Every structure is written in structure tokens, then in C-alpha cells.
Amino acid sequence: MGRFPASRFMGSKRRILNFLHDAFMQIEFGTALDAFSGGGSVSYLLKSMGKAVDSNDYLAYAQVVAMATVENKYAVLDEADIEMLASPSRQAPTFIQDTFNGLFFTPEDNAFLDLVSGNIDRLADPHKRAIARAALCRAALKKQPRGVFTVVGHRYDDGRADLSRSMREQFVRSVLDYNEAVFDNGRSCRAAQGDIMQRLEANYDLVYLDPPYYSPHSDNDYLRRYHFVEGLATYWTAAPIIETSKTKRLERRPTPFAARKSIYGALDTLFERFSTSTLAVSYSSNSIPTREELSEMLQRHSRKVEVFDVDLTYSFGTHSHKVGDNRNAVSEFLFVGRP
Ligand SMILES: C[S@@+](CC[C@H](N)C(=O)[O-])C[C@H]1O[C@@H](n2cnc3c(N)ncnc32)[C@H](O)[C@@H]1O
Numbered sequence: 001m002g003r004f005p006a007s008r009f010m011g012s013k014r015r016i017l018n019f020l021h022d023a024f025m026q027i028e029f030g031t032a033l034d035a036f037s038g039g040g041s042v043s044y045l046l047k048s049m050g051k052a053v054d055s056n057d058y059l060a061y062a063q064v065v066a067m068a069t070v071e072n073k074y075a076v077l078d079e080a081d082i083e084m085l086a087s088p089s090r091q092a093p094t095f096i097q098d099t100f101n102g103l104f105f106t107p108e109d110n111a112f113l114d115l116v117s118g119n120i121d122r123l124a125d126p127h128k129r130a131i132a133r134a135a136l137c138r139a140a141l142k143k144q145p146r147g148v149f150t151v152v153g154h155r156y157d158d159g160r161a162d163l164s165r166s167m168r169e170q171f172v173r174s175v176l177d178y179n180e181a182v183f184d185n186g187r188s189c190r191a192a193q194g195d196i197m198q199r200l201e202a203n204y205d206l207v208y209l210d211p212p213y214y215s216p217h218s219d220n221d222y223l224r225r226y227h228f229v230e231g232l233a234t235y236w237t238a239a240p241i242i243e244t245s246k247t248k249r250l251e252r253r254p255t256p257f258a259a260r261k262s263i264y265g266a267l268d269t270l271f272e273r274f275s276t277s278t279l280a281v282s283y284s285s286n287s288i289p290t291r292e293e294l295s296e297m298l299q300r301h302s303r304k305v306e307v308f309d310v311d312l313t314y315s316f317g318t319h320s321h322k323v324g325d326n327r328n329a330v331s332e333f334l335f336v337g338r339p
Contacts, residue, residue, distance in 0.1 A: 004069060005177035007138050008147035009039030011223060013210060013282065016332055018046050019310045020282075023334050024049060027278050029205035030187075031313040035196045035270070038222075040065040043189075045182070046208070052187035054204070058195050058253060060233040061137055061226060066191035068128035073184035075127035075295040077135075077175050085119045085132055086168060092118045095236060099248055102154045102212065104144060104228065109167035116171065117235045131178045136176075139170035147303045149228040152247055155163055156306065199267060201271070207274040211267070212257040213277040213287035223253055260288060264297070271337070285309075287329050302337025309333045 006014055013020060020042060030051060034043040037055035040062065046053045047070050067335070071220060077085075083176035092115045116136055123129045141147045145154060162170070182276040192199075212220040223230060227249035239250045257264035267289070271279060279302060283294055291307065298305045313329045 002044065003140060004044045004175075004181055005134075005174060006041070007039055007065075007141050009018060010101065010148075010220075010288050011210070011213060011220065012039040012041060013332075014039065014041045014311055015312075016095050017041060019308070019332070020334065021045060021049070023280070023308050023336065024206070025205060027280070027336065030280060031204050032208060033201075033204040033274075033277075034208050034210075035199075036212075037062050037066050037070075037191075040069055042208060042210065043070045044190075047116075047185050047187075050185050050187065051206075053189040054201075055191045056194060056199060058193065058255065059222060059226065059230055059246070060193050060238055061229045063191050063193035064130050064133045064137065064233045064243050066187055067127060068134040069176050069181050071191040072127040072130065072182055073133065074182065076179040076283045077131050081117055081132075082124065082172060082175055084122060085116050086171070087091060089115065089118060089121065091267070093235070096232075099236075099241070099318045100228070103248065105140075107166065109143065112167045112171070113232065115148040117232070131182075135171055135174035135178050137232050139167050140175040140229055140232060142170050142174075143167060144228070148225040149247055149249070150225055152190060194257070197269065202273055202277065204244075204274070204277045206280060207277045208280045209267075209270060209280075211280040212255070212265075213284045214257060214263050215287050216260065221252075221257060223250055233271040245308060259292055264289060264293075266296055267294075268300075271298055273332060275301040276339050278339060279335070281333075281335040281337070283333050283335065285333065291333055294333075298335050302339060304338045307333055 032046045032051045033054045033056065034046060035056050037043045040265045041055050043066050053070055057063060057071050064127060094114055096114045113136060120129050121130045145163065146261045212222065214220060231250060241248050242251055256262035280288040280297065285291065294304055295307060309331045311331050
């Protein structure tokens with residue numbers, strides 16, 4: 001088993017994978033749906049545990065990452081592939097240079113993104129293409145201060161080494177990282193893109209739900225933060241840009257997890273749809289629904305409900321000066337409902 005190439009992604013469960021692993025170990029299952037796969041690390045954990053995993057997310061970016069790391073059993077990019085991808089071409093497209101000039105990256109970096117995007121279609125194997133696209137997205141995320149595309153320019157430049165490396169170097173490094181992550185767990189795994197509310201297939205032993213956490217104090221809009229890599233994942237062929245927006249972002253994509261009035265109903269629908277599976281639901285202590293509300297909702301659909309929690313404030317000593325300051329205390333919950 002390889003190592004998962006990390007990217008910063010809002011709500012990523014990367015830091016609590018051990019906690020999730022221990023909880024999953026207490027459940028007997030062979031097939032799993034990761035319904036909101038996002039950055040992909042939980043799907044990869046499940047694959048590493050030998051499970052047949054279906055990954056789903058409504059972002060094309062998430063699908064590309066899961067195709068490269070979860071669905072993919074064997075495909076890697078060799079030196080000749082990398083050279084081909086980065087080789088100059090007079091037919092290279094210029095969409096990024098034309099659209100994002102002066103916004104996020106230097107002209108050279110934009111030209112490199114265009115060049116590779118144009119060459120990707122020359123790869124015949126869909127999983128090789130997925131590695132190339134995932135690596136290109138990861139390169140762009142690493143080169144963007146704070147890893148989000150909500151502001152233009154470099155006012156948050158924090159001097160990280162990642163920012164000083166060229167897009168080309170970031171891309172090649174990421175390809176090698178993705179190559180390392182490829183393995184076959186002997187099961188069939190699939191990566192899909194779609195609104196989970198529309199997905200009716202329900203015959204999984206385990207369904208893991210990690211929806212966007214809703215809080216009245218901050219927005220949980222993934223597309224607003226990650227529109228650039230979402231566009232890059234399909235080279236802007238799948239969704240229109242809002243031309244008048246400063247950041248040239250993509251049009252909003254509706255999701256019931258963005259509003260208080262719809263989130264309860266959406267969760268209830270999913271709990272009902274997957275009520276014959278073991279449900280594992282991640283949520284956070286500073287979000288709505290509350291721990292009590294979620295437990296109660298799950299109890300209406302599952303025979304037995306357990307709640308596991310991990311304290312993020314104390315487990316990861318990055319903010320040690322804030323220990324004891326309750327405003328920063330936040331727990332991650334995992335609700336497990338058994339059929
Ligand atoms: C908390 S994140 C998941 C993080 C992921 N488990 C990880 O470790 O990186 C929530 C995800 O839900 C996705 N999402 C939001 N609404 C959705 C919907 N209606 N259907 C499918 N995915 C959705 C977002 O794109 C985002 O990737």
C-alpha cells in the first residue's frame with residue numbers, strides 16, 4: 001500500500017484517519033460507500049483496509065482524485081508520459097492564460113497548466129489521465145496561498161517553499177507522489193461524480209457520510225473556495241464561469257447542506273435511504289445539527305447508535321498556546337448506526 005498524496009481541503013479527515021480506522025475496525029463490512037469523498041483520504045483508508053469502495057462527490061475534482069488513487073489499481077505515469085505531458089505544442093490551448101491572467105499565477109505557470117491540460121488527452125488510459133489531472137490540481141493548490149481561490153493576488157504569501165517552486169516542479173513532484181499511492185487491494189473500487197441526493201444505489205455494508213458541516217457563523221461553500229481546481233479537473237468543459245466575478249469562479253451548485261432549513265431533511269433522507277447499511281456519520285461539535293439532534297435522527301432509522309468523539313484541540317498540538325481556551329475547543333464526532 002502506498003501513501004496518500006495530501007492536499008489541503010476544507011473538512012479533510014486526514015488528521016483523524018487513525019480515529020476513523022479504529023472505529024471502522026469495530027464494524028464488519030466488505031463494501032463501502034464514501035458518499036462525500038472530497039480530498040479522498042477516507043476512501044483511500046477504506047481501500048487500504050481491503051474494502052470494495054465506491055467514492056462519490058459532487059465535485060469533478062474529488063472524482064479525479066478518487067479515480068487516480070482509489071479506483072486505479074495499476075496505472076502510473078512513467079518518465080516518457082511525464083515528458084510528453086510537459087512537451088511544448090503549437091496547438092496548446094490558452095484558456096487559462098486568457099481567462100486567469102494576473103489573478104492567481106504567473107504567466108509561465110498559467111501557460112504550463114494550459115500546456116499539460118492540452119496534452120492530457122493524448123494519454124489513452126483513463127487512470128493515467130486521472131493521475132495527470134489530479135497532479136495538476138494538486139500543483140495548483142500547493143501554489144495558491146492558503147490553498148483556496150477566494151481572493152486574487154498574493155497578499156497571503158507566507159513564504160512557504162511550496163509557493164516558490166514552479167508549477168512544473170510541483171506537477172512533476174505530484175505525479176511521483178500519485179504514482180507511489182497506486183495499489184491493488186484485490187477488490188473493485190469506483191469513483192463517481194454526482195449529487196448524493198440523486199444517487200439511489202444503496203446496497204453497501206457501510207455508508208460513510210461526511211457532509212459539509214453547517215454553521216451559521218461561516219459558509220461551507222466548497223465551490224467558492226476550490227472553483228479553480230474544479231474547473232481545471234475538466235478544463236472548464238463541465239460548468240460555466242461567472243464572467244463578472246473577480247475570481248472568475250464557477251456558477252453555484254445547489255446542495256441542501258448549505259442551509260439550515262434544508263440540512264435536516266437531507267440528512268434524514270440519506271439515513272432512510274441507507275437504513276439497511278451500517279451508517280457512519282462524521283460531524284463536528286460546533287455545527288448544526290447538534291450531537292443530540294443527530295443521535296436522535298439516526299435512532300429513528302438505525303437499531304443501535306453509538307457516538308465516538310475525538311477532541312481536535314488537544315489531539316493535535318499545533319495550537320498548544322490555546323489549550324484551555326474553550327473558544328477553540330472542537331470535537332469531531334463519529335455516529336455509528338447499525339441496521
Ligand atoms: C466535509 S467534505 C468531505 C471531506 C472528505 N471526507 C475528506 O476527508 O477530504 C464535504 C464534501 O461534500 C461535497 N458535497 C457537498 N454537497 C454534496 C452533494 N449534494 N452531493 C455530493 N457531494 C456533496 C463537497 O464537495 C465536499 O467535498
